[in-house]
Amino acid sequence: MIILLDLGNTRIKIGWIVKNNKKIYREKEVIIFNNNDYLSIRKWIFSLTKKPTHIFGSNVAGNAIGKIINNEFKKIGCNIHWLVPSYKKYKLLNKYLTPSQLGTDRWCSMLGIVNKLSVPHPPLLIISFGTATTIDSIDAINNFIGGLIIPGINTMKISLNKATNLPIICQSNILNFPKNTNQAISSGIIFSHSGTIIRQWINMIEQFHEPPTIYVTGGLWPEIKKELITQFKIINKLFNKNIKIIYKERAVLDGLYIIAEKYI
Ligand SMILES: Nc1ncnc2c1ncn2[C@@H]1O[C@H](COP(=O)(O)OP(=O)(O)O)[C@@H](O)[C@H]1O
Ligand SMILES: CC(C)(COP(=O)(O)O)[C@@H](O)C(=O)NCCC(=O)O
Structure with a gap:
């Protein structure tokens, strides 16, 4: 399972992909939390039944909040790969x-x-x-x-x-x-x-x-x-x-x- 994170200035939008019998499936519905609703974000992370193999994220809300979200995922042994736009x-x-x-x-x-x-x-x-x-x-x-x-x-x-x-x-x-x-x-x-x-x-x-x-x-x-x-x-x-x-x-x-x- 790979988690996808869209960390905007107001809300975090979460999706994922999984592979089953060589087919890739996406999230049916996007999970959305307010950025500062750490309790709900933490609860959601701990509710995951499988540990993600990778996490890819877009963060425009700043390093401080990126670090907090990162720390939440670290508690289940995962690191976020925050993307940086290239040419x-x-x-x-x-x-x-x-x-x-x-x-x-x-x-x-x-x-x-x-x-x-x-x-x-x-x-x-x-x-x-x-x-x-x-x-x-x-x-x-x-x-x-x-x-x-x-x-x-x-x-x-x-x-x-x-x-x-x-x-x-x-x-x-x-x-x-x-x-x-x-x-x-x-x-x-x-x-x-x-x-x-x-x-x-x-x-x-x-x-x-x-x-x-x-x-x-x-x-x-x-x-x-x-x-x-x-x-x-x-x-x-x-x-x-x-x-x-x-x-x-x-x-x-x-x-x-x-x-x-x-x-x-
Ligand atoms: N169901 C909703 N719950 C909370 N905010 C919502 C909802 N629908 C629309 N909004 C509004 O959408 C805006 C956030 O949109 P979003 O695309 O997630 O922005 P960002 O990527 O900047 O966080 C906020 O200004 C919020 O008020
Ligand atoms: C323009 C934005 C603030 C939009 O963020 P959002 O409203 O999606 O939270 C964001 O894309 C951003 O911080 N951009 C960096 C500066 C730039 O794109 O030039």
Whole structure:
């Protein structure tokens, strides 16, 4: 059994692979804990019926928390191999100026997606709605050419509350002309996201003369799903296009799987 760990800034997502009669099986459902819920993480580790042969992890939450999770696995005699993005891995070329500076979660998501595609494919826009929102661009032959980072949907709400006298709001309807604070913040944050995404979508068309295929992932996708689908429906109608949005529930784990399957 190999464990796959996606340690984000808010939550840890856990998957695994096992081999049975030469067939490889993945986790049926992802196990999710809040990063600081060490008790539940420890309980889960001790509930494992087999000792993992390897553990592959993506960690963007920092060394301190990585060490704590590592220590929990050490108690059952296992060490985590935390991955570091490189310039070239399988089909993906990482054109970050310092390739190792790229978030491992972004890199793993891209690895998992391009691995399933044959080249040349349409350019790709890969968007993750987590603690931060990232919008990454890949060309037709699997070069990661760069990406954007903005505060995530919840992070925007929290920072607005910290910097102003505004309350932490609950999600409301998204409206073009909000008429109360709840609506104004919810709509503003969602539109700031969709605006950034459209801007990058236009950048991609300018660069490649072809609309990119859009992949989305991350815990906050449900919060923006309706708005983004509506937005691309309008674009499809205006420009007679057929832009589709493809949801990847476990994009980072899919990338970790590509790396791990060689070891099972
Ligand atoms: N069922 C859920 N439980 C907890 N948080 C959730 C849930 N669904 C969505 N979220 C939100 O998703 C975000 C975390 O998404 P995730 O993709 O795991 O981010 P990260 O990788 O940065 O930890 C948090 O802001 C959290 O509020
Ligand atoms: C941009 C991120 C904070 C996103 O993290 P997440 O929201 O998934 O927790 C993470 O990918 C990261 O720390 N990246 C390192 C810097 C970079 O990618 O340029």
